[in-house]
Amino acid sequence: MPNRKSWLFALVLSLVGLGLGGVASSASATFHLIKVGEVFPGTVADPQSGYVELQMYVPFQNQVQEGELRVYNANGTIASTFTPSSPVANSDNQRTVLVADSGFGSVFPSVAPDFTDTSLDLSAAAGAVCWPVNSSPIDCASWGAFTGNASLPSSAGSPFQGSGPSGAIADGKAIIRSISAGCPTFLEDGDDTGISAADFSEVTPNPQPNALAPTQTPCAATPPPANPTSPINPAGSVRKRKCKKRKAAPTPTPPAYAAKKKKCKKKRRR
Numbered sequence: 581m582p583n584r585k586s587w588l589f590a591l592v593l594s595l596v597g598l599g600l601g602g603v604a605s606s607a608s609a610t611f612h613l614i615k616v617g618e619v620f621p622g623t624v625a626d627p628q629s630g631y632v633e634l635q636m637y638v639p640f641q642n643q644v645q646e647g648e649l650r651v652y653n654a655n656g657t658i659a660s661t662f663t664p665s666s667p668v669a670n671s672d673n674q675r676t677v678l679v680a681d682s683g684f685g686s687v688f689p690s691v692a693p694d695f696t697d698t699s700l701d702l703s704a705a706a707g708a709v710c711w712p713v714n715s716s717p718i719d720c721a722s723w724g725a726f727t728g729n730a731s732l733p734s735s736a737g738s739p740f741q742g743s744g745p746s747g748a749i750a751d752g753k754a755i756i757r758s759i760s761a762g763c764p765t766f767l768e769d770g771d772d773t774g775i776s777a778a779d780f781s782e783v784t785p786n787p788q789p790n791a792l793a794p795t796q797t798p799c800a801a802t803p804p805p806a807n808p809t810s811p812i813n814p815a816g817s818v819r820k821r822k823c824k825k826r827k828a829a830p831t832p833t834p835p836a837y838a839a840k841k842k843k844c845k846k847k848r849r850r
Contacts, residue, residue, distance in 0.1 A: 611647040612715040613638045615772060617676060619721060620754035620785040621704040628683030630702040631693065631787055632709050635676045635757075637767045642671035642790075647712030649679055649697075654706035656728015660699040661713070668694055674767055674794035678787055687785075694790045704749040708736055722776045723755055724748045737775030742782050754785035763799035 617635035622628060632649060636642075644664045651659040668677055680693035681700040702709075706724035710733055718734035724747045726739040740755055741747035749755055757779055762768045773779055788794075 611641055611643045611645075612712055612717065613641050613769075614644075614647075614677070614711060615719045615757060615767065616709055616711055616721040617767070618754050618756045618783075618785070618787070619702065619709060619723070619749075620787070621702040621707070621749050622681060622683070623687060624751050626683050626686045628681045629685075629687040630700060631678060631680040631684055631785075632700070632702070632711075633676050633678050633787060634711055635767055636671070636673060637769055637771075639673045640671045642668045642675075644668055644677055646715075648714045650710050650713045650733075651701055652708040652710070652722075652726075652728055652732065654703065654724070654726055654728065656708070656726075656731030659701040659703075659707070660697065662695070662697040662700065664695050668790040670790050672794065674796045675790055676788045676792070676794070678789040680787070684787075688787055691787050692789055692791075693787070704742075704744060704751065705746070706739070706748070708732060708739075710734065710736075719772065720776075721755070721757070721780060723780070735774055737773070737779075738777040740776045740780040740782075750782060752785075753782050755780040756783045759796065766796050766798045 614634045614636050616632065618631075618633035620629075620631050622630035632651075634644075634649070645666050647664070649662045649664075651661075653659045662679060664677070664679070668675070677695075678691075678693040679695045679697055679700065681702070682696060682698045684691075684693055684696070704724070706726045708720055708722035708726055708728065710718055710720040712718065713733050720732050720734050720736035722729065722732075722736040722739040723742060724739060724744075726736075729736055729739075739747065742749040742753065742755065744750040744753075757767070757771065758781055759765070759767050759771050762770050771779070
């Protein structure tokens with residue numbers, strides 16, 4: 581009996597350990613469920629003031645030091661690759677990660693980027709960015725006269741056409757991902773159609789670092805009807821019987837006790 585008790589105790593501990601391991605695994609932070617949210621290529625006066633803003637669309641995506649951001653030239657060749665040096669502090673759903681060029685502070689002096697990449701080479705005329713190129717799913721966005729879609733690790737579709745020459749992003753403008761599909765106030769995976777021309781719009785740049793609480797808010801769930809009904813048989817309706825009296829069929833010598841019979845038909849109340 582002591583051996584049996586010891587075996588059962590060991591089995592219980594093993595099962596508990598497996599359960600805790602599953603919880604820890606599901607709650608572990610990661611980095612790949614993030615989309616390219618906004619791209620600012622810098623200005624003509626300050627070409628090194630550009631940035632790429634990444635945005636989480638599920639929580640616990642703060643281990644960005646495991647991912648790689650890649651920038652592409654107009655023809656699809658690689659312009660630069662950047663790996664963040666550390667995790668970001670906040671991992672709430674909708675949080676952002678701001679990767680800026682070396683001259684970012686000259687245009688946005690009151691904003692502290694999460695990371696600075698001195699090789700972040702963004703061209704307003706044409707280009708693409710992808711995150712994370714070393715994992716899946718990979719999100720890519722392209723703009724202007726970009727022709728290198730076949731060279732990207734994941735298709736960006738037709739490039740977004742800005743209001744500048746030949747579809748370039750206009751000077752002083754950024755492109756931002758639309759979140760109008762589904763919940764129009766919340767970034768969701770379904771907002772990404774894989775076609776940059778449809779997924780982005782041109783806006784005034786508004787860089788959001790990870791420390792800034794997100795402005796996006798989830799939509800309230802639509803409650804189901806309290807008492808769903810059917811036009812054919814509304815809930816709560818009952819059926820009544822309508823009875824008609826019918827005489828018994830005559831016989832050659834009808835008995836004196838022949839009685840009337842009832843035939844009932846079901847009728848549905850409207």
